[in-house]
Amino acid sequence: MSRDLPLEQQITLIELVDRVLNKGVVVSGDITLAVADVDLVYVGLRVLLASVGTMERLQGQPA
Amino acid sequence: MLYLYAFVRGSGHLPDTAGIAGAPATFVPLGTVAAVVAEVDGALEPTDENVLAHARVVDALAAANDAVLPVRFGRGFRDGEDLAAAVALFAGELEERLEELSGCVEIGLHVTAPAQPAQPVASGRDCMRHRLRDLARIDTLAADIHAPLAERARAATRSRSVGTSALLRAAYLVPVADVDAFRGAVDEAQRRYSELSFACTGPWPPYSFAVLEREGAAA
Amino acid sequence: MTDTVDRLLLAGGDLETLARDLEGTRSALPRRIEADPENVERGLAQLVLTLIELLRQLMERQALRRMEAGNLDDEQIERLGETFMKLEQRMQELTEQFGLDQRDLNLNLGPLGDLL
Numbered sequence: 001m002s003r004d005l006p007l008e009q010q011i012t013l014i015e016l017v018d019r020v021l022n023k024g025v026v027v028s029g030d031i032t033l034a035v036a037d038v039d040l041v042y043v044g045l046r047v048l049l050a051s052v053g054t055m056e057r058l059q060g061q062p063a
Numbered sequence: 064m065l066y067l068y069a070f071v072r073g074s075g076h077l078p079d080t081a082g083i084a085g086a087p088a089t090f091v092p093l094g095t096v097a098a099v100v101a102e103v104d105g106a107l108e109p110t111d112e113n114v115l116a117h118a119r120v121v122d123a124l125a126a127a128n129d130a131v132l133p134v135r136f137g138r139g140f141r142d143g144e145d146l147a148a149a150v151a152l153f154a155g156e157l158e159e160r161l162e163e164l165s166g167c168v169e170i171g172l173h174v175t176a177p178a179q180p181a182q183p184v185a186s187g188r189d190c191m192r193h194r195l196r197d198l199a200r201i202d203t204l205a206a207d208i209h210a211p212l213a214e215r216a217r218a219a220t221r222s223r224s225v226g227t228s229a230l231l232r233a234a235y236l237v238p239v240a241d242v243d244a245f246r247g248a249v250d251e252a253q254r255r256y257s258e259l260s261f262a263c264t265g266p267w268p269p270y271s272f273a274v275l276e277r278e279g280a281a282a
Numbered sequence: 283m284t285d286t287v288d289r290l291l292l293a294g295g296d297l298e299t300l301a302r303d304l305e306g307t308r309s310a311l312p313r314r315i316e317a318d319p320e321n322v323e324r325g326l327a328q329l330v331l332t333l334i335e336l337l338r339q340l341m342e343r344q345a346l347r348r349m350e351a352g353n354l355d356d357e358q359i360e361r362l363g364e365t366f367m368k369l370e371q372r373m374q375e376l377t378e379q380f381g382l383d384q385r386d387l388n389l390n391l392g393p394l395g396d397l398l
Contacts, residue, residue, distance in 0.1 A: 007297040008290045014304040015171055015264045015289070020114050020121075023270035024135035025070070025160075027149050170291070175299050178384065187363025188356065194366075195346050228303050246291050253294045260295025262304075267289065 064139040065091075065146055066103040068120045069268075070132040070157050073097050080123040083107065083116040091143060093150045096157045099124060100146070107137060125268040130165035132157060133270045156275055164273070167217055167236045168266030170245060174208060174231040175260045176201065204259075205231040208252050215245055220271055230259060234271035242266055327380040331373065332387045338369055 005013065068088060071077075075097055077090045086101040099120065107113055114136060121133045140146040150157065179197070184190045205221075208231055213219035216235035237245045246263065253261040293300070345362050348354050354362070377384065 007301045008288075008293060010301045011173075011262050011293065011297070011304055012264060012289045014301075015173075015262075015267075016118055017111070017114050018304075019133075019171075019267060019270040020118050020136045021109055022135070023273065024133040025273040025275055026135050026138060027067070027153060027275065173300060173304065175296075175303050177296065177299065184363075184367070187360040187365070187367065190363035190367050191346065191349055191359050194342065195350060198343070198346060228299070249292055253292065257295075260297070260300050261292060262290065262297075262300045263292035264289045265291055 064103050064105060065100045065142060067134045067138045067140065068099045068101070068117060069124050069134050070096050070098055070161065071124060071128045072130055072161055076127040078123045078127045080120050082120040083113050088120050091146065093147055094154050096150070096154060096161065098146060098150065103139065109136060121268050130161040131268050132160055132164065132273050133268045153275060160273065160275070164236070164269045167238050167269060168242060169269045169271055170235045170237050170242065170263060170265035171267065172212070172231065172233045172235070172249060173229060173262045175228055176230045177258060178228065201230055208256065209233055212248060212252070215241070215248055218272055236269055236272050328382055328387070331377060331380070331382065335373060335387045338373065342366055
């Protein structure tokens with residue numbers, strides 16, 4: 001989505017999202033309601049899982 | 064669940080704002096501070112829509128209050144009692160933080176250097192020496208840009224991310240009245256280092272300076 | 283799309299570079315995972331190559347620090363340098379092979395970045 005926006009807006013939007021998701025107070029004792037703490041490794045694993053599925057499907061296809 | 068947006072002073076103002084899923088934000092006074100919360104239904108995805116809704120509430124609070132302590136996306140509590148219990152541990156610190164941030168906004172700076180074409184080198188040793196020189200040059204450049212700006216701000220923070228092409232990613236806590244002058248200083252830096260790319264964003268509510276000591280890893 | 287006030291106070295130089303650098307930040311942010319299979323393979327290559335690139339930079343920095351501190355002899359410096367050069371070249375080849383460019387391997391680790 002962001003690639004359709006003019007560059008200036010892309011920059012601002014990303015700066016905003018980074019702040020809301022990565023900065024700001026975290027009061028311990030709270031519950032994480034969002035998956036915002038998913039770290040890079042987890043994201044990577046999910047991509048891997050999805051791609052393994054894709055590869056298996058592709059292997060079934062004719063060359 | 065109670066979704067938490069931000070903290071303000073107990074005497075603060077809550078503008079009429081719809082947040083995530085259109086749920087209106089409400090005020091929960093907790094001694095000298097107040098939490099700004101809303102009822103949500105359960106798990107939330109960090110979609111653009113939800114993130115923007117969160118930002119909207121925090122923005123509205125920042126516009127209507129001298130001091131706002133933004134909370135990170137996705138924090139909730141089972142109910143008002145849980146919230147009060149958690150805040151009781153931090154009340155003093157929340158109040159201090161609000162005081163430190165009052166009257167200030169955050170200005171972000173992002174500076175990148177143009178990609179250097181790979182230099183042909185004769186030996187492994189030359190390669191290493193060139194790298195060392197490049198790194199030193201980048202470090203010096205970043206410090207030269209950051210230091211005078213940090214001087215002008217009430218507080219400053221720098222991000223040192225490996226694996227990005229950014230020369231400098233920093234945030235500055237600037238009193239509202241000084242924003243124009245600060246912006247002028249960034250402008251000046253951009254003119255001096257014209258081969259670099261500068262993006263100065265803001266004013267933001269002070270997300271990058273909303274840090275509680277006891278939580279451990281700072282943003 | 284963003285209904286927040288326009289917050290780009292100042293932008294100079296190559297906006298494309300800036301936006302691309304920040305896009306690295308964006309892709310590192312937890313988001314709804316795109317399940318589109320078309321993009322997954324390229325996305326996977328991008329992730330893997332970015333991680334390798336990250337490790338390479340980390341190791342390079344380590345090596346340079348040790349070199350600076352005078353902890354490496356000439357032979358070690360030479361060997362390390364050559365290895366880094368070869369690695370960089372291989373990375374470039376792989377990157378091109380997957381239709382990516384250097385700027386695609388640009389992941390900001392957010393809070394993790396500060397730890398390094």
